[in-house]
Amino acid sequence: MKVLSGYEPAEVxxxxxxxxxxxxxxxxxxxxSDYCVxxxxxRNLYYEQDELGNxxxxxxxxxxxxxxxxxxxxxxxxxxxxxxxxxxxxxERESIRIMVDGDSITAxxxxxxxxxxxxxxxxLALLDSKEIPRPRLxxxxxxxEEVGLEGATAIDLSCCRAKRLLNIDSEDEGVFTAGCxxxxxxxxxxxxxxxxxxxxxxxxxxxxxxxxxxxxxxxxGRANSNVMLGRFFLFLKxxxxxxxxxxxxxxxxxxxxxxxxxxxxxxxxxxxxxxNAVVEFNAVISEEFAVADPHVALVLEVKDVSVCxxxxxxxKEKMITALNLMPNGVxxxxxxxxxxVETSLNMGVVKVDEEGISTxxxxxxxxxxxxxxxxxxxxxxxxxxxxxxxxxxxxxGWAYARESRLRDLCVKIYERQYGETPKVxxxxxxxxxxxxxxxxxxxxxxxxxxxxxxxxxxxxxISISSIARVWEFIKAVLAEK
Ligand SMILES: [Zn+2]
Numbered sequence: 001m002k003v004l005s006g007y008e009p010a011e012v013x014x015x016x017x018x019x020x021x022x023x024x025x026x027x028x029x030x031x032x033s034d035y036c037v038x039x040x041x042x043r044n045l046y047y048e049q050d051e052l053g054n055x056x057x058x059x060x061x062x063x064x065x066x067x068x069x070x071x072x073x074x075x076x077x078x079x080x081x082x083x084x085x086x087x088x089x090x091x092e093r094e095s096i097r098i099m100v101d102g103d104s105i106t107a108x109x110x111x112x113x114x115x116x117x118x119x120x121x122x123x124l125a126l127l128d129s130k131e132i133p134r135p136r137l138x139x140x141x142x143x144x145e146e147v148g149l150e151g152a153t154a155i156d157l158s159c160c161r162a163k164r165l166l167n168i169d170s171e172d173e174g175v176f177t178a179g180c181x182x183x184x185x186x187x188x189x190x191x192x193x194x195x196x197x198x199x200x201x202x203x204x205x206x207x208x209x210x211x212x213x214x215x216x217x218x219x220x221g222r223a224n225s226n227v228m229l230g231r232f233f234l235f236l237k238x239x240x241x242x243x244x245x246x247x248x249x250x251x252x253x254x255x256x257x258x259x260x261x262x263x264x265x266x267x268x269x270x271x272x273x274x275x276n277a278v279v280e281f282n283a284v285i286s287e288e289f290a291v292a293d294p295h296v297a298l299v300l301e302v303k304d305v306s307v308c309x310x311x312x313x314x315x316k317e318k319m320i321t322a323l324n325l326m327p328n329g330v331x332x333x334x335x336x337x338x339x340x341v342e343t344s345l346n347m348g349v350v351k352v353d354e355e356g357i358s359t360x361x362x363x364x365x366x367x368x369x370x371x372x373x374x375x376x377x378x379x380x381x382x383x384x385x386x387x388x389x390x391x392x393x394x395x396x397g398w399a400y401a402r403e404s405r406l407r408d409l410c411v412k413i414y415e416r417q418y419g420e421t422p423k424v425x426x427x428x429x430x431x432x433x434x435x436x437x438x439x440x441x442x443x444x445x446x447x448x449x450x451x452x453x454x455x456x457x458x459x460x461x462i463s464i465s466s467i468a469r470v471w472e473f474i475k476a477v478l479a480e481k
Pocket of ligand 1: 115145
């Protein structure tokens with residue numbers, strides 16, 4: 001007995017449950033990609049699958065729709081694999097266990113992958129049906145969206161004829177996304193020299209920081225744990241003489257870091273002054289971040305006397321300078337769209353050791369020239385300190401189109417179905433639409449999706465009734481001649 005049998009829309013939920021049964025976290029989408037290919041073969045539909053696992057399946061127009069403009073339905077094959085610590089499922093190989101709770105579908109102890117399995121389910125249900133009236137439908141499913149839009153960057157869309165694209169990767173039924181920022185990852189490396197010294201080894205680490213998503217939460221004024229340790233050492237300079245052994249902070253360049261720790265040495269006689277300095281520093285930051293990040297603090301641990309390799313004085317100055325003076329956070333707000341962050345960056349990952357002072361940033365902007373300017377500032381700064389930068393994962397933004405027939409059509413259908421006007425938004429996070437638009441001249445895009453919450457976490461839920469309403473909405477958009 002299937003968990004979702006008996007729920008509507010059965011044709012969509014049936015595929016959704018099968019998709020949930022196939023492991024498909026990022027970089028492990030092959031089985032799901034092959035499942036989509038098998039689907040196409042069984043129905044004699046044209047398909048393409050590239051070596052990464054991206055899949056395109058094409059269904060010709062139904063009767064009477066041969067002259068209607070074709071449309072791309074698009075989503076991504078991969079999901080974020082996260083689980084609660086006690087969960088024993090191996091998400092690379094084993095199925096997740098889905099459950100229904102009232103109107104919600106959720107997974108037991110893991111992410112659900114409603115982001116973005118629901119897009120695949122809608123797409124397959126549309127192609128599976130002989131009754132749903134629609135134009136030529138080009139289903140485009142990409143791999144590795146969650147790890148830097150890799151599938152979309154590599155995909156070849158030359159078999160597509162559509163000039164309009166409905167992306168189903170948004171999480172709020174009443175909100176259409178019509179533009180997003182572009183981004184690039186910047187890694188800066190400044191070489192260090194080490195010298196041998198002896199002293200009392202101390203460790204300082206951050207605690208209570210909220211962290212967050214650098215595309216969605218960068219404007220919330222939360223503290224960055226990497227920058228905070230840099231600030232601590234700047235603060236400490238006037239009080240105690242110290243030498244830095246090393247530092248590590250953050251997990252991903254696009255995540256506002258919560259955790260960072262550094263080890264350093266001081267002279268025995270300065271331990272009390274050091275302890276007082278930490279107390280004083282904590283008082284300053286807890287006051288400053290009382291609203292935006294109310295539990296931020298640093299914790300000091302004093303260890304044994306030891307001889308170890310520490311940064312030379314010059315390298316130490318470079319580290320303190322870099323952590324405090326490299327730009328971080330919101331740079332500009334949009335003047336066109338109130339409340340939208342235009343340009344930002346996040347010092348997501350820091351590592352300091354004998355290899356150098358390494359910092360990794362996620363840079364975002366809805367203005368391409370502003371993104372370029374910010375990356376050249378990082379480059380200029382790094383070079384001034386004798387280092388080099390490396391760029392990767394560069395993706396274009398998706399500029400808000402002043403005129404969009406697809407957007408107008410979606411708004412009209414939404415108003416008819418719901419009796420109210422949807423919100424049309426531009427976001428600071430990245431979506432695949434920007435990359436895909438750069439591959440098809442004049443591509444008209446919009447992003448929609450059913451209600452989901454807590455995506456990318458084991459609490460992820462998707463609403464069944466919302467899936468049903470969005471299903472009706474998609475069919476109505478396709479039925480329009
Ligand atoms: Zn997604």
